[in-house]
Amino acid sequence: xxxxxxxxxxxxxxxxxxxxxxxxxxxxxxxxxxxxxxxxxxxxxxxxxxxxxxxxxxxxxxxxxxxxxxxxxxxxxxxxxxxxxxxxxxxxxxxxxxxxxxxxxxxxxxxxxxxxxxxxxxxxxxxxxxxxxxxxxxxxxxxxxxxxxxxxxxxxxxxxxxxxxxxxxxxxxxxxxxxxxxxxxxxxxxxxxxxxxxxxxxxxxxxxxxxxxxxxxxxxxxxxxxxxxxxxxxxxxxxxxxxxxxxxxxxxxxxxxxxxxxxxxxxxxxxxxxxxxxxxxxxxxxxxxxxxxxxxxxxxxxxxxxxxxxxxxxxxxxxxxxxxxxxxxxxxxxxxxxxxxxxxxxxxxxxxxxxxxxxxxxxxxxxxxxxxxxxxxxxxxxxxxxxxxxxxxxxxxxxxxxxxxxxxxxxxxxxxxxxxxxxxxxxxxxxxxxxxxxxxxxxxxxxxxxxxxxxxx
Ligand SMILES: [Zn+2]
Ligand SMILES: [Zn+2]
Numbered sequence: 287x288x289x290x291x292x293x294x295x296x297x298x299x300x301x302x303x304x305x306x307x308x309x310x311x312x313x314x315x316x317x318x319x320x321x322x323x324x325x326x327x328x329x330x331x332x333x334x335x336x337x338x339x340x341x342x343x344x345x346x347x348x349x350x351x352x353x354x355x356x357x358x359x360x361x362x363x364x365x366x367x368x369x370x371x372x373x374x375x376x377x378x379x380x381x382x383x384x385x386x387x388x389x390x391x392x393x394x395x396x397x398x399x400x401x402x403x404x405x406x407x408x409x410x411x412x413x414x415x416x417x418x419x420x421x422x423x424x425x426x427x428x429x430x431x432x433x434x435x436x437x438x439x440x441x442x443x444x445x446x447x448x449x450x451x452x453x454x455x456x457x458x459x460x461x462x463x464x465x466x467x468x469x470x471x472x473x474x475x476x477x478x479x480x481x482x483x484x485x486x487x488x489x490x491x492x493x494x495x496x497x498x499x500x501x502x503x504x505x506x507x508x509x510x511x512x513x514x515x516x517x518x519x520x521x522x523x524x525x526x527x528x529x530x531x532x533x534x535x536x537x538x539x540x541x542x543x544x545x546x547x548x549x550x551x552x553x554x555x556x557x558x559x560x561x562x563x564x565x566x567x568x569x570x571x572x573x574x575x576x577x578x579x580x581x582x583x584x585x586x587x588x589x590x591x592x593x594x595x596x597x598x599x600x601x602x603x604x605x606x607x608x609x610x611x612x613x614x615x616x617x618x619x620x621x622x623x624x625x626x627x628x629x630x631x632x633x634x635x636x637x638x639x640x641x642x643x644x645x646x647x648x649x650x651x652x653x654x655x656x657x658x659x660x661x662x663x664x665x666x667x668x669x670x671x672x673x674x675x676x677x678x679x680x681x682x683x684x685x686x687x688x689x690x691x692x693x694x695x696x697x698x699x700x701x702x703x704x705x706x707x708x709x710x711x712x713x714x715x716x717x718x719x720x721x722x723x724x725x726x727x728x729x730x731x732x733x734x735x736x737x738x739x740x741x742x743x
Contacts, residue, residue: 317388455550460550464515596716
């Protein structure tokens with residue numbers, strides 16, 4: 287054991303010392319002294335950190351020996367040193383490079399040179415294969431939020447529930463129950479008999495405990511009946527949960543198909559409300575299932591993880607308003623909306639001038655000098671996103687509304703040709719170019735989707 291601790295402590299000290307240095311890391315250098323790896327003949331050099339360094343030279347001069355077998359090997363070797371001996375055994379160990387000294391080297395990753403096939407789905411993340419690791423990493427750190435009640439959702443375990451209990455039911459007795467659905471036409475007596483045959487003597491209905499060998503006064507039962515698994519007194523302090531408590535919770539989860547509830551046992555006790563728990567990605571309070579964070583959810587190359595709008599491309603082909611209004615220094619009168627010029631759509635130009643005049647917009651002023659709100663009005667119309675309404679009210683439908691109307695008439699050849707002049711690839715509005723569909727999934731936090739996007743840009 288002493289060997290383990292002595293081999294662990296030096297990197298810790300080093301790390302602390304390097305913290306101070308890291309502030310001006312970008313200004314510092316990697317100092318390499320006396321490299322004799324392969325063909326290299328005792329080379330000394332300083333490489334600036336945080337800069338793009340390029341190593342050039344004829345074949346066989348030792349470029350790879352310096353980059354891979356010296357720099358990368360030493361960076362990786364020192365990084366692995368920071369792990370415990372147990373963890374280290376899972377890494378590929380690299381040979382120590384032939385060098386006198388290397389100072390200031392951070393952990394390194396190496397991307398082997400290869401001529402990979404690039405597609406429109408390729409990103410820095412996919413080509414370097416970092417993406418493959420991230421899609422395994424993100425599900426492990428994923429947090430889910432219930433879209434209904436906004437509380438954090440995590441699968442519960444008997445231990446996690448037992449740890450929370452002293453905070454909610456201190457010193458009280460609680461009933462651990464699981465729900466059993468009651469058949470549509472089942473009479474209370476038949477259902478009670480069934481429970482008795484399974485060895486369950488008590489149930490919890492409408493906040494009261496009933497024995498299954500008693501006669502139930504009502505003619506019908508609720509759709510789901512809470513069967514009592516056990517009644518346990520919760521200790522005041524959060525010492526180790528008893529085996530009986532853990533066992534009761536485990537059984538209730540098993541019989542309740544992953545769901546259980548806890549009710550205060552004392553009748554009339556209003557100290558605590560019943561609490562629901564779920565073993566799955568499920569909000570027990572709202573009875574809402576969330577999508578479990580699986581690796582496929584965290585890659586845009588899988589239909590499950592891709593943005594539904596752009597299917598993981600990050601951009602969509604659509605009308606590009608920059609093409610429709612290519613020169614914003616023109617005024618409305620001078621024809622800033624290029625699409626309205628020419629005979630076929632001249633009436634739109636007339637209508638724009640008319641409605642803009644009514645709104646008080648100077649139709650002789652350059653478009654780029656108009657108020658932002660007026661520019662938006664010209665593009666989006668009186669009712670953004672609802673050109674139909676603007677039409678019916680005889681108000682301005684917007685350049686966007688004009689194109690939407692044309693899109694519905696693409697069965698005509700000349701319309702298709704006309705529209706193609708204004709189409710281009712634009713950033714997907716739904717995922718904002720991040721390619722992932724996470725931000726659309728109920729329950730997945732938006733910032734997770736943003737972090738995901740980083741390596742894909
Ligand atoms: Zn909820
Ligand atoms: Zn998208």
